[in-house]
Amino acid sequence: MCIAGGRVEDLTATKAPHITSQSSDRTMVRRVMTHDHLFYQGDERDFIYVVQSGWVKLYRTLIDGQRQVVGFANPGSILGLESDGEHTSGCEAITAATVRAIPVSRLAEVCRQDAAFAEHILRQIGRQLGAAQAQLATVGAQSADQKLATFLLSIADLCNVSPAGDFDLPMRRGDMAEFLGLRLETISRKMSDFQRRGWITMTSLYHCRLVRREVLEDLAAGGDLEDATMLRVS
Amino acid sequence: MCIAGGRVEDLTATKAPHITSQSSDRTMVRRVMTHDHLFYQGDERDFIYVVQSGWVKLYRTLIDGQRQVVGFANPGSILGLESDGEHTSGCEAITAATVRAIPVSRLAEVCRQDAAFAEHILRQIGRQLGAAQAQLATVGAQSADQKLATFLLSIADLCNVSPAGDFDLPMRRGDMAEFLGLRLETISRKMSDFQRRGWITMTSLYHCRLVRREVLEDLAAGGDLEDATMLRVS
DNA sequence: CGCGCGGTTGATCAACCTCAACCCGCGTGG
DNA sequence: CCACGCGGGTTGAGGTTGATCAACCGCGCG
Incomplete structure (x- = not known):
């Protein structure tokens, strides 16, 4: 099994062939197969992703090899908002999936211009925080x-x-x-x-x-x- | 111990005496003593709060009485972003604390007008999501x-x-x-x-x-x- | 055919829970 | 002043849940 970190080269290697479309707004759709990674824990966070089809899992790997899945994401979920700098979790497809990738460089700009989009993101991440807290209660209690x-x-x-x-x-x-x-x-x-x-x-x-x-x-x-x-x- | 829900009247009862200042931007500072509640699980979410001093805990209560603390918050933390409608966690001061209360009715408006503030909130909640995921790994693994x-x-x-x-x-x-x-x-x-x-x-x-x-x-x-x-x- | 992956099942064990006793400091009231 | 209760914490004995380790199954595939 793959330990996170230092996998940027693999990622870029697998990324290019899977770009299926690049639209005018500089976002692109990425297609991944079951067990492909969208990104690894420790990777540079250069995109956020909106799941369009399929399921992915978000997980963290501890030094001793223990892993914790911190969430499953289905269409509509936005990934990569929980960190800046590097991804704090890895993301692996559990079914074939398609995602829309948005460069983080564009994110601030978009939020500034499109208030409705910013609000939508805020609601999404709030929902994810609530889900994480619910999961914490399930796992802990x-x-x-x-x-x-x-x-x-x-x-x-x-x-x-x-x-x-x-x-x-x-x-x-x-x-x-x-x-x-x-x-x-x-x-x-x-x-x-x-x-x-x-x-x-x-x-x-x-x-x-x-x-x-x-x-x-x-x-x-x-x-x-x-x-x-x-x-x-x- | 208090089970969440149906405590709105108590909350309003204790809230009024603690308002110490109301500034021109319709936010106000609230002062709470150790073990006072800022809000209960199930309360209407009419404010979000920015912690200014002291510590508070966020916790969920399960039907069987089990409780899970989902986070501790110290100055700088923003509370109440994880839900819309009702608070999904209760919030209790573990030390004397002061918070700035911002009406949720003003929140969307502020985000629309003040992009920098919106970005700050987004970063804060992202950080909280990351913290929740880290905690999930700790508790689960x-x-x-x-x-x-x-x-x-x-x-x-x-x-x-x-x-x-x-x-x-x-x-x-x-x-x-x-x-x-x-x-x-x-x-x-x-x-x-x-x-x-x-x-x-x-x-x-x-x-x-x-x-x-x-x-x-x-x-x-x-x-x-x-x-x-x-x-x-x- | 043989192998590997994912899953199921069994036996054993230890980490953590449960319940209970007890301690200490503090506030209260007789 | 002391007795008392109470909240918070510590410690002990014993029980249960879920982890561990290992065997085994079924299936797909080279």
Whole structure:
């Protein structure tokens, strides 16, 4: 697995081939495949990105190799606002994805000229801060079962759960574990538990059905008073 | 202890007597005593606040009574940007403090007119997002000892640690515990451990000296690649 | 076919929680 | 003055949750 830092050359190497369009306003659309990186922790922060399709994860790597996923982002999310100078997290696509890249050099200028855009960005980042705080409450104050219940409900909402309760689970077990501050074995066990108890059914590894949503809601409700959304489209 | 929500009347009741000055730009300075609330989780978000002196904590309360401190704020921090509508966290002073209150109704207008201010706010909230993500990594991926080491070093920096290594610890054990996702007994034990090992000395309950900073740094370095600052003055 | 990746499951263990006792300093009221 | 209660902190004994380590499965692919 890749430790962040010193990967600028790789990034630029992979970046160029993926530029698919460059519009007149000097922003460009970038296309990434599953497990491609948009940027690494420690990279120069020369762009911010607006997710247009697909899912990406934001994660930090600690010196001892431990990782923490600090957020998942779906279309509408804006990435790269949390730092100036260098990226404090790495960003990896968990599905194929497209993003619009905006040079940070243009950012201040745009904010100055386009107040509505500035307000939109402010709202987006505020939302992300709220989501990070909600996640902090989940990771810091909930049990493994509560964490998983909270997580499944959030993802279900974000993924437009069908009336029958079906939804996609775009990330791997390890990503969920690193997001919730658990080990992947624990995720696996708890998912099996939930299934055994008849609360969910896994129709495939990455597709889930909520059978008894109320139970999960009760569990998660030993959760936050607010809804624990994650980085969500505004 | 107070569960958030439905406390608007109390808030307004305590607010009025504390207004000490109202300047021409319709902002006002509010003075709060230790353990006073600036606002409760669920309150209408009618002001944002800029901390001018003292320390406050931001925390969320879960339905089952568990609490998570999502941040400490010292002078320079801006509060209330993480939500629109209602406050998603409560805010309680941990020392006597003064804040400047800015009506949210004025916020959009100000951002539209004063681009520099808008940029400053954007930088502040970005910093807070970064801090929240760093905290997420600490809470989700570190052991109790690592968490405490990380925390002590952060606070030491924020509190202008003296050359000798002395600094104030403005919050109680329970606040530290709720911030780090631990129990206060665990905090107490680990602090005793650290002292026994000669890494720190507690000159009083709320005053600490770093004796072997390097050791704490090594410990925390099983920590984040970035410095795990918390809500910090820009 | 063999290998690697992602996931599941089992057995064991330790970190941290829980509950309880106890200490200390302080304010209050008899 | 002392007794008392209370808030905040420390310490101890014992229990549980989730981590760790390891085996194993299924699948896709070279």
